[in-house]
Amino acid sequence: MSAMQELMAYQRDTEALGQIAGRLGWDQETVMPRGATEQRGEEIGALEGVLHARRTDPRIGDWLAKAEPADEVEEAHLRHIRRSYERQTRIPARLATELARVTSLAQGIWAEARGRNDVGMFLPTLKQVVALKREEAAALANGGDLYDALLDDYEPGATAESIGAMFDRLRPRLVALREAVLGAAHQPAPLEGHFPAEAQMRLARMLASAFGYDWTRGRLDLAVHPFSSGSGNDARITTRVVEAEPLNCIYSTVHETGHACYELGIDPDYLLTPLGNGVSMGVHESQSRIYENQLGRSRAFTGWLFQRMTEEFGALSVADAEAFYGTVNRVQPGYIRTEADEVNYNLHVMLRFDLERQMIAGTLEVADLEEAWNARFLADFGVAVDLPANGMLQDVHWSVGLFGYFPTYSLGNVYAGCLNKALRAEVPDVDAALARGTAAPATEWLRDKVQRHGGLYQPREVIARACGEEPSEAPLLDYLEAKFGDIYKL
């Protein structure tokens, strides 16, 4: 066997073990008995120890030195493996195992603290996680910026500076749009009523199907914080059900369907190779967000959805499809990021981006986080946080060590804006199909332009190739101003 073949055979087992870690994560958040939490921490710690040992095996260095790529695909394989090897060899095995163990436990503590609205219960663990992540960042940064070192894990090539500049360009137009919308004379009505859990789940399945989810290679379950998990031929989605708020379940489902369809849409030749996963969190989020917003919250699709909801739940509190379109896109200064409308969403991310940069820089102590969060929330949204579960305890991310992850949500929104512009220019019948309850013309274009490539191209590159131009904030902002200007009759 050549060095390239040996490396790829070795890598295949590592990818398979990485998939197993994903399965354990899914299990933990959907079906695992509560009493298993500590034991699961040890199990995940042991597996992460194995993965870390494999990813830092010195043979990889030898193979990388000798491997001769035959084509673009093999070059991309080597790029991913080299990147992982260089990052992982900087992290001591002890730290990798400890991080896996602590974050596994922290997730359970976070969930309980959130349920009890008890910040104090969560702080000691969060402090531990932040300390470990700072240690990891220092090992990775090699003298460079700590936050950039973490961000690079989720979005290769991105920096805090480039993200900060993006936010600087987004903020004024988003804030202006929000103020105009909130001050508008015309305000869509909220959706009121009781929406039984079973019917919501039935609708959720229908929605995943409408967006092309392959049920033979996935499944839908309930979770506290909806997520998607796995790749290749096993990409599962989760949702949540609140009986007074069916739009929560509906759009969580469509969002996670977008993530899972990305994984399921990757070229089967890339299965269990470094190209067999979505290339970055930003590109991943571009898929979930375009499914959720530009497609799922479009006038065309909400027209179809209005009919389905009427069938499932009887007459709704809003009169017709046009009113429902406004309701689905209602702009409000809510507490919760995952429930935020398209106008407010990125403002929620900006808050987290600034706070987590400070925590990683060491300029914000975990003990002061709640105060900082609440002050910033009041400043940005004009509303005081009422409960920790609506404030700093709302997201799972920090408990599981995901620092540098939040800004990829906004990158995803920006990329979704770019993709939507190109999609609409190239595919004429998107809305006609959505009005019939199928996203197929759109999802086929996305599979061909983005999803099937997996990790073949760099994140910005895959978007640029799909759109025929460099990504920028303009298409997203133009889309938002046009859509909400229309809905709010500005």
Add this chain to the structure above:
Amino acid sequence: MSAMQELMAYQRDTEALGQIAGRLGWDQETVMPRGATEQRGEEIGALEGVLHARRTDPRIGDWLAKAEPADEVEEAHLRHIRRSYERQTRIPARLATELARVTSLAQGIWAEARGRNDVGMFLPTLKQVVALKREEAAALANGGDLYDALLDDYEPGATAESIGAMFDRLRPRLVALREAVLGAAHQPAPLEGHFPAEAQMRLARMLASAFGYDWTRGRLDLAVHPFSSGSGNDARITTRVVEAEPLNCIYSTVHETGHACYELGIDPDYLLTPLGNGVSMGVHESQSRIYENQLGRSRAFTGWLFQRMTEEFGALSVADAEAFYGTVNRVQPGYIRTEADEVNYNLHVMLRFDLERQMIAGTLEVADLEEAWNARFLADFGVAVDLPANGMLQDVHWSVGLFGYFPTYSLGNVYAGCLNKALRAEVPDVDAALARGTAAPATEWLRDKVQRHGGLYQPREVIARACGEEPSEAPLLDYLEAKFGDIYKL
């Protein structure tokens, strides 16, 4: 750290990774999407490769040579680790990985073949599995008997000769009892009617609770072939629902509850150590069988169950609790081992024991298995097999490589007979509690006498210590003759 401490720390991670393999097995048989079958095979293969490498790591040999046990517990740890090390180092890594991969795929193929009653579809895979198991047996046997080498994996210390002798002593009294029962003038009525799946699952949960199942450390799901899985603080059970046959779901549930309670009852100090699992399949089955039969099918408990079933399903087709007791214990020459009554059950096992010994010895070709099965079934039970799903395709075991496993079911029945005799002698209020719907006095005695010890004692030793005498077939046969003599008014 001493050699003992180093060995135990290393072993802990291996145990944790072994638990992960169990979780994947659970996932595969309960929730995994069908399209993930092949990928899962690769995932399990990669994990088994890691486990095999860890279990054969030469450092274990060094630690074993230097480790000084401080007490009985550490001696038992070393005994388990030495045994595993000696067995595993005989199996080449390639064979271990190949076995894991092939049996993972074979399970899916078996399930499909069973569904379609298509033996031909299953044979090529089974042939592959048998060839690999013979190779494994040859590596393990080191010149000794091939079948004994496999049997020893499930029941340390047992041999085909000792099992054969046990069957020789069981068979005549069981056959005589069966003939007397089938020829009796009094015959209990079958249970007839339609029993909705939801109510059966509700009842299944109630039954697991009645037998002390700890829901914070387990869960109940559906599976094609009911099983229990996991240990420590995550021991899950599965059941199946046939709407015309609620007793299937009921006693599968109680049976698997017995297995899970054994794992959950082990001393928490043994968590993720070699003592933290049930000590053998025979002892495991003694727990599931005593829960299911000597307790669950007792007159006292079926009296309570009759009331609960009447509440769930309305009036039953049998008139009263006494008639229901007969119905639950009805003896019939059915096709399916897992549905067999207590009198026939071990006869089903004897058939499998003889056929699998021949397959491993190479005196029965896989291609001839169906004919051999059907001929033997007709001879033993007086009925011709109608469909492969009622014949050689009914059990999952051979597809997943479990050769040498079946006889442990009968060992478990024999051990359950011994334990029941001792339990009834020592604990006076077992039946009074069962009549009130709780097995607590019995399960507490079993936890104290058997379950909490985990792997501390040898299999026969743990039963002998619990009963105060060497295990033998007599208590089981005495119990069966008394019970069925009474029910059938012999």
